[in-house]
Amino acid sequence: MLNVSGLCSGYGNVQIIWDASFSVNDGEVVAILGSNGAGKTTLVRTITGMIRPWKGSVVFDGDELAGKSSRAILDHKIVQVPEGRQLFTEMSVYENLEMGAYSKETKAKLAESLEFVYKWFPKLKERRGQAAGTLSGGEQQMVAVGRALIGLPKLLILDEPSLGLAPNIVDDILSVAHSMAKEQGISVILVEQDITKALRMADRGYVVENGKITLEGTSEELEKNEHVKKAYLGI
Amino acid sequence: MEIFLQACVNGLLIGGFYSLMGMGQNIIFGVMKIINFCHGEMLMIGMYLTFVFNSYFGLDPYLSIPLVVVIMFALGALIQHTLITPSLGTKSFTNLLFLTVGLGMLFQNLALVIFSPNYRTITTSYSSKTLSFGPVTMSLPKMISFIGLIIVTVALFWFLKYTPTGKKIRAVSQNPIGAEVVGINTKRIYIITYGLGCALAGIAGALLTLFYMVYPMVGASFSFKALIVVVVGGFGSIQGAFFAGIFLGLLETLSSLIVGPTYRDLTVFVTFIVILVVRQVIKLRRR
Ligand SMILES: Nc1ncnc2c1ncn2[C@@H]1O[C@H](COP(=O)(O)OP(=O)(O)O)[C@@H](O)[C@H]1O
Ligand SMILES: [Mg+2]
Numbered sequence: 001m002l003n004v005s006g007l008c009s010g011y012g013n014v015q016i017i018w019d020a021s022f023s024v025n026d027g028e029v030v031a032i033l034g035s036n037g038a039g040k041t042t043l044v045r046t047i048t049g050m051i052r053p054w055k056g057s058v059v060f061d062g063d064e065l066a067g068k069s070s071r072a073i074l075d076h077k078i079v080q081v082p083e084g085r086q087l088f089t090e091m092s093v094y095e096n097l098e099m100g101a102y103s104k105e106t107k108a109k110l111a112e113s114l115e116f117v118y119k120w121f122p123k124l125k126e127r128r129g130q131a132a133g134t135l136s137g138g139e140q141q142m143v144a145v146g147r148a149l150i151g152l153p154k155l156l157i158l159d160e161p162s163l164g165l166a167p168n169i170v171d172d173i174l175s176v177a178h179s180m181a182k183e184q185g186i187s188v189i190l191v192e193q194d195i196t197k198a199l200r201m202a203d204r205g206y207v208v209e210n211g212k213i214t215l216e217g218t219s220e221e222l223e224k225n226e227h228v229k230k231a232y233l234g235i
Numbered sequence: 236m237e238i239f240l241q242a243c244v245n246g247l248l249i250g251g252f253y254s255l256m257g258m259g260q261n262i263i264f265g266v267m268k269i270i271n272f273c274h275g276e277m278l279m280i281g282m283y284l285t286f287v288f289n290s291y292f293g294l295d296p297y298l299s300i301p302l303v304v305v306i307m308f309a310l311g312a313l314i315q316h317t318l319i320t321p322s323l324g325t326k327s328f329t330n331l332l333f334l335t336v337g338l339g340m341l342f343q344n345l346a347l348v349i350f351s352p353n354y355r356t357i358t359t360s361y362s363s364k365t366l367s368f369g370p371v372t373m374s375l376p377k378m379i380s381f382i383g384l385i386i387v388t389v390a391l392f393w394f395l396k397y398t399p400t401g402k403k404i405r406a407v408s409q410n411p412i413g414a415e416v417v418g419i420n421t422k423r424i425y426i427i428t429y430g431l432g433c434a435l436a437g438i439a440g441a442l443l444t445l446f447y448m449v450y451p452m453v454g455a456s457f458s459f460k461a462l463i464v465v466v467v468g469g470f471g472s473i474q475g476a477f478f479a480g481i482f483l484g485l486l487e488t489l490s491s492l493i494v495g496p497t498y499r500d501l502t503v504f505v506t507f508i509v510i511l512v513v514r515q516v517i518k519l520r521r522r
Pocket of ligand 2: 040041042083159160
């Protein structure tokens, strides 16, 4: 469903992403792995239209998205949980979730979607009146995921959801992402530095190094790969 | 005691104007992180519009408010779209500083050319009517303006809290990246925000016209007061600006009464400097 090929982008005249090609199938969880500064977030921003691609194509369900605005790409139901969560800290949990309804359709289905989100994250229902900035890191990440789900994604992109969170909370959030793919048929791109955790959840993965995709394979293949073992797993 | 009560009422009234100016300034600051140095000139334009509608078309100053709102909103939206948004792209603070300061000078001089430096006033059939509440006397125009300020302030809070556009304004000011992630059209929010800020200053101008002289430089002191309100109330904080404005108004009239008009501004500034210092000390202690 998502087919990225030959994608190049960067900031100003500094190129960060070099000729990236990868694909995501329906209901699949694909991990994008790489160490800090490898260009994962830049890749996410390019796909979601927050920065313009310099070259290459992003085809989603047959539509070319390269060069479209972030809003237009959102309308194709590619929704991201951005790095650092990017919540509206002084708004309540409820208001944050509500802001995720960006279109007529998502607004019309808001009540239903809220129930859905509260079912997966019951904590958020308890805390719905509380300002998002006063929640714990894990709860904030749940709000960020919930806000994206309110947007009824076909493709959900999570950019380092585990950053700075306790291991058991990371497991919770990743397993929700996994269920979204396997039970709801939402495709998921999981961007992570924590390769072990990510590969446990993902069907396939790509490794990004210095803005280039250097390796790809199923989770098992990547786990067994000598380079991955040495460079990322410390074995 | 009576004089004291009277001063409090007057202080609340002038403070309401400072609040309205400061809140407009802070909505703009929150969303775009710029200080609108021509905010006082927007009030001045609002006053002249009210003056013109009254002296040439016989329109009641309070009934002209809807017209003033529409014109000021359109003017603000135009300025935002053609001048400020493109300058925001340059990420240069000095560009924006010169832009809004320059606009302020432009409007002052335009007013000077069109209306001459003369002081203008308007009078209506009810200008000199007064109302008494126990020991406190208030002119009818001041009373109407006071109620007007309350209505506008409540409406503004309601707008920001409950309407979709108000929520988007808060979203952009709290997290512009998050706002883009949820598909908010930031440029549209900039236009609405600046238009709204200008409309609020215009309303303040219209509400002021019956008991305050209109002249080309009338905005300058309000620009300055709005800036104080923003600094003391906290950059970008709407509630902060509301309370700081009321406080500034009360402080001005009460210090005028207690230490006399000569030392009024001195008292006001010393108080605010003390507040800022104390607040900073508390902040540092908490770390
Ligand atoms: N807004 C920006 N402007 C300029 N350079 C940036 C910006 N954001 C990230 N970079 C640079 O791009 C490179 C990749 O960063 P990023 O995509 O954030 O990596 P990752 O998400 O894999 O940690 C880094 O060298 C970083 O310094
Ligand atoms: Mg990153």
